[in-house]
Amino acid sequence: FTIPLRSALGNLSPYSPGKPIRELQQELGLSDIIKLASNENPLGPSPKALEAIAHSLSDLHRYPDASTVQLRQALAAHHQMAPEQFIISNGGDELITLIAETFLEPEDEVIICSPSFSEYEFGAHLMGATVVPVPLSPSFKFDREAIVNAVTNRTRWLCLCSPNNPTGTFLPREDLRYILDALPKHVLVLLDAAYSPFAHESDYTDGLEFVRSGYPVIVLQTFSKLYGLAGLRVGYGVGHEMLVHQIAKVKEPFNVNTLAQIAATAALQDVEHVRLTLKSNHEGKLQLYHAFQQMGLPYVESTSNFLLVELGAAAKDIYESLMAHGIIVRYGGIWNLPGHLRISIGNIEENSVLIRAISDIL
Numbered sequence: 384f385t386i387p388l389r390s391a392l393g394n395l396s397p398y399s400p401g402k403p404i405r406e407l408q409q410e411l412g413l414s415d416i417i418k419l420a421s422n423e424n425p426l427g428p429s430p431k432a433l434e435a436i437a438h439s440l441s442d443l444h445r446y447p448d449a450s451t452v453q454l455r456q457a458l459a460a461h462h463q464m465a466p467e468q469f470i471i472s473n474g475g476d477e478l479i480t481l482i483a484e485t486f487l488e489p490e491d492e493v494i495i496c497s498p499s500f501s502e503y504e505f506g507a508h509l510m511g512a513t514v515v516p517v518p519l520s521p522s523f524k525f526d527r528e529a530i531v532n533a534v535t536n537r538t539r540w541l542c543l544c545s546p547n548n549p550t551g552t553f554l555p556r557e558d559l560r561y562i563l564d565a566l567p568k569h570v571l572v573l574l575d576a577a578y579s580p581f582a583h584e585s586d587y588t589d590g591l592e593f594v595r596s597g598y599p600v601i602v603l604q605t606f607s608k609l610y611g612l613a614g615l616r617v618g619y620g621v622g623h624e625m626l627v628h629q630i631a632k633v634k635e636p637f638n639v640n641t642l643a644q645i646a647a648t649a650a651l652q653d654v655e656h657v658r659l660t661l662k663s664n665h666e667g668k669l670q671l672y673h674a675f676q677q678m679g680l681p682y683v684e685s686t687s688n689f690l691l692v693e694l695g696a697a698a699k700d701i702y703e704s705l706m707a708h709g710i711i712v713r714y715g716g717i718w719n720l721p722g723h724l725r726i727s728i729g730n731i732e733e734n735s736v737l738i739r740a741i742s743d744i745l
C-alpha cells in the first residue's frame with residue numbers, strides 16, 4: 384500500500400503502559416503477582432459502585448446516556464458547581480486527547496513540565512504541535528519563573544500535573560496563581576489533579592477555586608485512583624462552561640459506557656470506601672518511608688499514592704529482579720530518571736512483600 388499517514392503521526396509510536404498481571408503470571412508460572420505500577424487502589428473498587436453495576440446489567444441492550452446527565456448532576460452537587468461545567472471522558476486519558484483535538488494547531492506550542500505524565504506529550508504530538516519542556520528543579524519542585532518564561536505568542540496549552548506523576552511533588556496554590564496571572568489570554572491551562580484526593584497539604588490546590596474565579600483552567604479528575612474504577616475508564620474535566628462546550632464538539636457521543644456512568648455516580652456517594660482508601664494510603668506511605676529510611680534509600684516525599692525512590696546505578700537491575708519475584712513497579716528510565724523506581728503504595732501486605740524483596744536484592 385502507499386496510503387500516506389497524517390504527517391504529525393510520524394512522531395508517534397504505540398504506547399504500552401507496563402506489563403499486565405496475566406502476562407507476568409504466564410511468564411513466571413506464578414499465581415501471586417503484586418502490581419505496584421499503575422497507582423491503582425489496593426482496596427479494590429468502591430463496593431457501592433459494584434452494587435450499582437449489578438443492578439444495571441439488564442440495561443446493557445440500551446446505548447449509554449450520551450450527555451451523562453446523572454453523573455454530571457452528581458458531580459455538580461459534589462463540587463458545588465454547574466452540570467454544564469463538566470465533561471465526562473473515557474478515563475482522564477481521553478480528556479487530554481479531547482483537549483488537544485479541540486484547541487491545537489500544528490504551529491502551536493505546548494508547555495509541559497518535565498518529568499510528568501506522558502499523555503500530554505502524546506496529545507501535542509497527535510496534533511503535530513511542538514512540545515516545550517520545562518524541567519522541574521533538582522528536587523522536583525515546579526519552577527514558576529521558568530514556566531512563565533517559556534510562554535511565547537505560539538503557546539496554546541500549558542499542562543500542569545499536581546500532584547505530579549511520577550514525582551509526587553505538587554504545585555502550591557500561590558505558584559499556580561502567579562502563573563495564571565502572568566499568562567497571556569491565548570493560553571489554556573490543564574491542571575491534572577488525578578491524585579488530588581491524596582494531597583492534604585494546606586497550600587495544595589486542586590484548581591477548582593481557579594475555575595470558579597473564571598480563569599481559563601480545565602481541571603482533570605478521574606475515577607481510576609481514589610474510587611478504584613480504573614478498568615471502567617471514567618474521568619472528567621471541569622472548566623468554564625464555554626471551554627467545556629467547545630470540547631464537547633469533538634467528543635464521541637457514547638464515549639463513556641453505561642456501567643462506567645452508573646458506577647462513577649454511585650462511587651461518589653461511597654464515603655466509607657473513600658475513608659478507608661485514604662487511611663490505607665496514609666499508613667502504606669509511612670510504612671514505605673520507614674522501610675526506605677532503614678535501607679538508606681532516598682525517596683521523594685509524596686503527596687500522592689505512589690513514591691519515587693532512588694536506587695542509583697542498580698535501579699534497572701532491581702526493577703528486573705522485582706519483576707522476576709512477581710512484583711511489578713515502574714522503571715524511572717521512561718521519564719529519563721534511570722536511577723529511580725516509581726512504586727505505587729499498596730496495602731500493608733503488598734508493601735511488606737515489596738520491602739522484603741528489595742532488602743533481599745540489595
Ligand code: PMP
Pocket residue numbers: 421473474475476477500544547548575577578603604605606607613616617618
Ligand atoms: N493523569 C495522571 C497524572 C495520571 O497518572 C493518570 C493515570 N495514570 C491519568 C491522568 C489518567 O487516568 P485515567 O485515564 O485512568 O482516568
